[in-house]
Amino acid sequence: MALIEVNTEECIKCGICIAACPTGVLVMGEKVPEELMAQNCIACGHCVAICPKRAINNIKTPLENQTELKELPPLDKETAQQFLRSRRSIRCYKNTLVPQDKLLELVEIARFAPTASNGQGISYLIINDKQLLKRVTEVVIEWMEAEVLKGPKTHWSLPLHIRAYREQGLDNILRDAPHLILAMAQKDFVRGRENSVFSLAYLELFAPSLGLGSCWAGIVEMCIFAGYAPLLELFNVPKDKAITGAVMVGYPKYKFKRLVDRNPLEVHWL
Numbered sequence: 001m002a003l004i005e006v007n008t009e010e011c012i013k014c015g016i017c018i019a020a021c022p023t024g025v026l027v028m029g030e031k032v033p034e035e036l037m038a039q040n041c042i043a044c045g046h047c048v049a050i051c052p053k054r055a056i057n058n059i060k061t062p063l064e065n066q067t068e069l070k071e072l073p074p075l076d077k078e079t080a081q082q083f084l085r086s087r088r089s090i091r092c093y094k095n096t097l098v099p100q101d102k103l104l105e106l107v108e109i110a111r112f113a114p115t116a117s118n119g120q121g122i123s124y125l126i127i128n129d130k131q132l133l134k135r136v137t138e139v140v141i142e143w144m145e146a147e148v149l150k151g152p153k154t155h156w157s158l159p160l161h162i163r164a165y166r167e168q169g170l171d172n173i174l175r176d177a178p179h180l181i182l183a184m185a186q187k188d189f190v191r192g193r194e195n196s197v198f199s200l201a202y203l204e205l206f207a208p209s210l211g212l213g214s215c216w217a218g219i220v221e222m223c224i225f226a227g228y229a230p231l232l233e234l235f236n237v238p239k240d241k242a243i244t245g246a247v248m249v250g251y252p253k254y255k256f257k258r259l260v261d262r263n264p265l266e267v268h269w270l
């Protein structure tokens with residue numbers, strides 16, 4: 001079956017679909033665009049989504065599955081800047097579970113992040129079980145203790161977190177968050193980590209719109225990427241998959257009142 005179908009009545013031969021295609025799948029034929037190298041199609045859907053006349057269809061990204069863009073008020077610069085800058089890492093959570101449908105809404109947006117060659121390939125493991133999360137923290141602390149014993153090359157923060165846990169019972173690993181969301185990819189997927197980082201970044205940006213907060217679980221990731229078996233066993237990940245990212249999620253206990261600054265902008269021009 002052909003990849004592309006063009007409605008010859010509607011097509012105005014503007015060539016936008018050809019210009020927008022990232023992999024040169026289309027060429028202008030005598031009457032309308034035609035596929036030249038169908039095997040190169042990465043199913044990004046640009047050709048279909050950009051056509052001003054709804055004249056082109058692609059079996060990999062059918063027109064009927066695309067959503068018409070609504071005429072929403074454009075996000076003005078100040079709103080967009082505040083939206084991006086007001087995402088903060090949340091380290092104090094309410095002791096309340098987030099309903100499953102809300103967590104699903106959250107990961108639903110995560111899958112729209114850009115991925116290399118539109119490879120996508122990220123799935124999610126959502127942990128709701130408080131006891132399991134407590135066990136995760138405990139096991140990560142045990143791993144950190146073993147790492148610290150190995151010598152001075154370990155991350156500077158590990159001894160601090162171990163002490164906080166052992167002496168004060170503080171969970172600096174998962175911050176008592178009620179949920180941990182793990183990104184996963186096929187073990188042999190070379191872009192798994194990169195795609196997961198973008199995906200979880202989308203999730204983090206969207207979380208406040210659902211009244212949620214999040215924080216990257218970097219220490220959990222360190223333990224996972226070190227291949228620490230007692231932790232990996234807890235997650236019971238399918239054999240063909242690897243964990244490629246981790247973010248804690250819950251309802252924030254407090255609200256930020258101010259935006260912070262970062263290091264001064266450094267730009268080089270050529």
Ligand SMILES: Cc1cc2nc3c(=O)[nH]c(=O)nc-3n(C[C@H](O)[C@H](O)[C@H](O)COP(=O)(O)O)c2cc1C
Pocket residue numbers: 087088089090091172215216217218219220
């Ligand atoms: C890859 C990565 C790993 C991180 N790991 C942790 C972590 O383990 N624990 C934590 O509390 N915050 C973690 N963070 C959050 C950073 O500390 C935070 O992004 C940074 O301090 C800036 O603050 P903001 O996110 O509130 O703007 C991590 C962030 C990233 C991007």
